[in-house]
Amino acid sequence: MLKLRERNVWLGRAAADKAEAIRTVGRAMVESGFIEPGYIDSMLQREQVAATYLGSGIAIPHGLPAARHLVRATGIVVVQFPDGVAWADGERARVAVGIAARSDEHLQVLANLTGVLGDASAAARLARTSDPGEVIAALNGGASAPAAPQAVVPGGGTSIEVRSPSPHGLHARPATALVEVAKRFRAEIAVRHGEKTANGKSLVALLGLGAVAGARLTVSAAGDDAAAALAALDAAFAGGLGEAAAPQAPQAAPARPDRAPAAHDRAPAAAPLDYEGRVVAGISASPGLVEGPAWAFQRERVTVAETAADPAVQRRRLDQGLAGAAADLRQLHDELSKKAGAAKAAIFKAHLELLEDPDLVAAAHDQVDAGHSAGWAWRKVYEERAEGLARLDDPLLAARAADLRDVGRRVLRLLADSIESAASLPSHPVVLLADDLSPSDTAKLDPKQVLGLCTAVGGATSHTAIIARSLDIPAVVAAGPAALDVEDGQACILDGDAGVLVVRPTPRDRARAEVRRGQVLERREAERLDRYKPAITRDGRRVEVVANIGAPGEAQQAVDAGGEGVGLMRTEFLFLKRESPPSEDEQAEAYTTMVRALNGLPIILRTLDIGGDKHVPYLSMPAEGNPFLGVRGVRLCLERLDLFRTQLRAIFRASREGPVRLMYPMISTVEELAKAMAFTEEVRREIGADPIEIGIMIEVPSAVMIADRLAREVSFFSIGTNDLTQYVLAMDRQHPTLASQADGLHPAVLRMIERTAAAAREAGIWVGACGGVAGDPAGTVVLAGLGLVELSVSIPSIAATKALLRGITMEGAEDIARRALACGTAAEVRALVQGAQGVAA
Numbered sequence: 155m156l157k158l159r160e161r162n163v164w165l166g167r168a169a170a171d172k173a174e175a176i177r178t179v180g181r182a183m184v185e186s187g188f189i190e191p192g193y194i195d196s197m198l199q200r201e202q203v204a205a206t207y208l209g210s211g212i213a214i215p216h217g218l219p220a221a222r223h224l225v226r227a228t229g230i231v232v233v234q235f236p237d238g239v240a241w242a243d244g245e246r247a248r249v250a251v252g253i254a255a256r257s258d259e260h261l262q263v264l265a266n267l268t269g270v271l272g273d274a275s276a277a278a279r280l281a282r283t284s285d286p287g288e289v290i291a292a293l294n295g296g297a298s299a300p301a302a303p304q305a306v307v308p309g310g311g312t313s314i315e316v317r318s319p320s321p322h323g324l325h326a327r328p329a330t331a332l333v334e335v336a337k338r339f340r341a342e343i344a345v346r347h348g349e350k351t352a353n354g355k356s357l358v359a360l361l362g363l364g365a366v367a368g369a370r371l372t373v374s375a376a377g378d379d380a381a382a383a384l385a386a387l388d389a390a391f392a393g394g395l396g397e398a399a400a401p402q403a404p405q406a407a408p409a410r411p412d413r414a415p416a417a418h419d420r421a422p423a424a425a426p427l428d429y430e431g432r433v434v435a436g437i438s439a440s441p442g443l444v445e446g447p448a449w450a451f452q453r454e455r456v457t458v459a460e461t462a463a464d465p466a467v468q469r470r471r472l473d474q475g476l477a478g479a480a481a482d483l484r485q486l487h488d489e490l491s492k493k494a495g496a497a498k499a500a501i502f503k504a505h506l507e508l509l510e511d512p513d514l515v516a517a518a519h520d521q522v523d524a525g526h527s528a529g530w531a532w533r534k535v536y537e538e539r540a541e542g543l544a545r546l547d548d549p550l551l552a553a554r555a556a557d558l559r560d561v562g563r564r565v566l567r568l569l570a571d572s573i574e575s576a577a578s579l580p581s582h583p584v585v586l587l588a589d590d591l592s593p594s595d596t597a598k599l600d601p602k603q604v605l606g607l608c609t610a611v612g613g614a615t616s617h618t619a620i621i622a623r624s625l626d627i628p629a630v631v632a633a634g635p636a637a638l639d640v641e642d643g644q645a646c647i648l649d650g651d652a653g654v655l656v657v658r659p660t661p662r663d664r665a666r667a668e669v670r671r672g673q674v675l676e677r678r679e680a681e682r683l684d685r686y687k688p689a690i691t692r693d694g695r696r697v698e699v700v701a702n703i704g705a706p707g708e709a710q711q712a713v714d715a716g717g718e719g720v721g722l723m724r725t726e727f728l729f730l731k732r733e734s735p736p737s738e739d740e741q742a743e744a745y746t747t748m749v750r751a752l753n754g755l756p757i758i759l760r761t762l763d764i765g766g767d768k769h770v771p772y773l774s775m776p777a778e779g780n781p782f783l784g785v786r787g788v789r790l791c792l793e794r795l796d797l798f799r800t801q802l803r804a805i806f807r808a809s810r811e812g813p814v815r816l817m818y819p820m821i822s823t824v825e826e827l828a829k830a831m832a833f834t835e836e837v838r839r840e841i842g843a844d845p846i847e848i849g850i851m852i853e854v855p856s857a858v859m860i861a862d863r864l865a866r867e868v869s870f871f872s873i874g875t876n877d878l879t880q881y882v883l884a885m886d887r888q889h890p891t892l893a894s895q896a897d898g899l900h901p902a903v904l905r906m907i908e909r910t911a912a913a914a915r916e917a918g919i920w921v922g923a924c925g926g927v928a929g930d931p932a933g934t935v936v937l938a939g940l941g942l943v944e945l946s947v948s949i950p951s952i953a954a955t956k957a958l959l960r961g962i963t964m965e966g967a968e969d970i971a972r973r974a975l976a977c978g979t980a981a982e983v984r985a986l987v988q989g990a991q992g993v994a995a
């Protein structure tokens with residue numbers, strides 16, 4: 155455990171500005187032997203990305219991960235600037251805690267720091283003290299003390315005695331369940347274990363109790379509803395806080411309908427953080443935790459003149475705009491009422507009410523009378539009102555702000571001088587917020603400028619989420635309209651692991667996020683160093699870990715990330731972001747580039763999977779009411795043989811350069827497969843290329859049920875769990891509310907996978923998986939245990955997936971898979987995998 159020492163504490167310093175202060179902190183770190191002098195530049199650069207000011211006069215300067223080689227040893231220094239130094243947004247830092255991290259030894263010191271942050275007087279004392287011992291005592295603290303403030307139930311409270319739940323004590327999941335119950339009550343709730351007392355509403359504090367299974371706990375409550383709170387808590391403990399009695403009994407595990415599955419390639423390695431800022435909950439779509447200013451993505455830019463000559467004309471324009479928008483809303487309301495019922499259409503009624511608000515209209519008229527154009531006047535008024543609403547604490551009223559902006563924009567478009575349809579992209583690092591992003595919008599994002607993204611709608615296995623993962627952009631989807639109700643520039647944390655956007659994070663939120671980020675970086679670094687080692691389980695069974703890619707340049711990235719080939723190249727991505735389809739030569743060049751980059755490693759080129767959520771406007775396909783059940787994937791290719799032929803020719807040309815395999819998506823019948831194979835053979839002969847291995851995606855339930863028949867025709871199967879899940883559970887993979895339940899670890903999906911694997915075994919062909927579940931740690935274990943020999947995952951997940959497989963035994967994975975098949979729900983499967991010692995991350 156790292157300890158702060160007297161020589162690491164510099165008191166009573168002064169600095170003219172932040173740069174000078176950081177150089178002083180850097181000098182202290184150099185003199186302590188923690189860093190090379192070159193690291194100081196990286197500390198200065200870090201501040202450009204995001205200021206390290208935490209709050210309460212405390213900043214934590216440190217370098218960028220790329221400069222980690224300049225860190226000699228993990229260590230912390232504290233430099234006090236009693237007069238303060240301007241650090242960020244008008245905030246002055248008086249205590250700078252310099253961090254050099256090679257490992258996670260410093261995290262406890264940072265965790266102790268979060269305790270100081272929550273206590274303004276303690277922070278002020280640190281800024282003034284002339285006794286280094288006081289700083290050391292505050293930051294070294296108790297090694298296992300919880301970081302959160304401890305709740306002391308005032309006298310008069312009642313208490314109950316309970317036991318910490320089995321089988322693993324008060325760890326993250328049961329503690330979360332406890333917090334959820336506690337938060338339903340106004341009473342202050344404290345949980346005592348031995349000498350330690352924790353706030354019953356703070357996950358971090360509860361975890362800090364270190365209560366093992368069966369430990370005696372005293373739960374106290376004080377407040378007007380204390381008795382009810384204790385009764386509910388007593389019942390929750392009696393029910394095991396949602397824990398199975400033992401991992402062998404998954405049927406007792408909790409369902410957590412409130413928490414979306416981590417339906418992406420890496421689940422959080424630790425308990426979700428218990429944020430204090432405004433939490434907007436969505437679905438976890440791409441992992442990672444970032445902090446940055448909010449930035450609203452607009453697909454169009456509306457321009458309005460500020461002033462106008464004739465107020466009477468502008469008044470008329472404004473009234474016409476309002477009337478036009480009202481007519482649109484009435485029509486939308488009537489159409490939706492007919493299709494989906496009055497309840498669903500009610501939102502448009504509510505929008506109409508906002509439009510007819512007399513105060514709003516009168517305020518806009520006043521602006522017009524003062525010489526402004528109708529558009530400018532209207533925008534000023536509705537934006538001001540929306541901001542006012544958003545500032546209110548009441549979440550219901552805050553949600554009205556999003557409605558008002560929506561209605562406001564509807565009118566504004568009618569009053570615009572011009573509307574540019576080009577999507578605006580950020581020019582500085584931001585957390586991007588959008589109603590929805592199409593796969594093409596997402597593909598245009600620059601990961602350097604988009605630190606994270608959050609959409610109001612969408613699903614975790616939608617192609618937008620898939621692209622975000624491949625770009626390593628943390629993402630939250632399906633967060634609802636509240637995600638749009640954030641002012642541009644507002645500080646946010648985007649926690650892709652937990653699936654939440656945190657607006658206006660508190661200093662403590664930011665400190666904890668920083669600690670978590672450090673942990674993740676350390677773990678990733680260790681995995682990265684071992685990325686070229688094969689994934690061989692502890693009992694000697696190998697699973698191939700290959701990459702899902704979508705662009706020619708990604709083949710080299712896949713190899714560099716430790717990929718043992720490409721298990722899925724989504725060729726349709728070459729067709730997005732363009733005005734016409736790529737020619738045969740263009741495609742041949744793209745595929746050849748990939749084959750060459752792989753230098754002898756295999757690549758599976760999947761033929762076009764256009765349709766569903768991958769819309770390619772220039773193909774002019776007729777709109778379909780239910781595109782996921784329409785002309786999609788191989789069905790489209792069989793209708794558009796011109797496209798299919800061009801692609802197959804290009805693939806056969808590239809196959810001369812190295813081991814290329816061909817795969818058809820969306821096969822649902824024997825006839826489709828036969829037609830596709832016959833056409834492929836015709837094209838092969840035309841080109842004069844050698845035969846190549848042909849496989850199919852298994853992603854439609856009918857294909858599973860006739861897998862034995864299909865297996866006779868092909869060389870391999872690759873299971874597309876993203877689509878298989880949506881079709882088996884009948885839940886659209888991008889549905890804003892259903893997608894959170896569409897978990898690929900649902901036993902119904904697992905049984906389909908099991909059946910597919912059995913058919914493949916019987917026919918003597920190999921079977922892998924390329925859906926998101928393959929790279930989700932629990933999914934990796936279960937799919938390996940079900941007999942899949944190849945897992946194709948997003949590039950950023952390759953090293954982690956290999957590391958996980960190296961840490962387990964196949965025998966254990968097979969045992970888990972068998973038990974998973976007997977579960978009733980996806981939550982039970984996840985609980986089962988997590989409960990299995992030494993298997994999951």
Ligand code: PEP
Nearest residue numbers: 853874875876877924925
């Ligand atoms: C799948 O469906 O799981 C799959 C890998 O294909 P896509 O996500 O491109 O539909």
Ligand code: MG
Nearest residue numbers: 853874876877
């Ligand atoms: Mg699919």
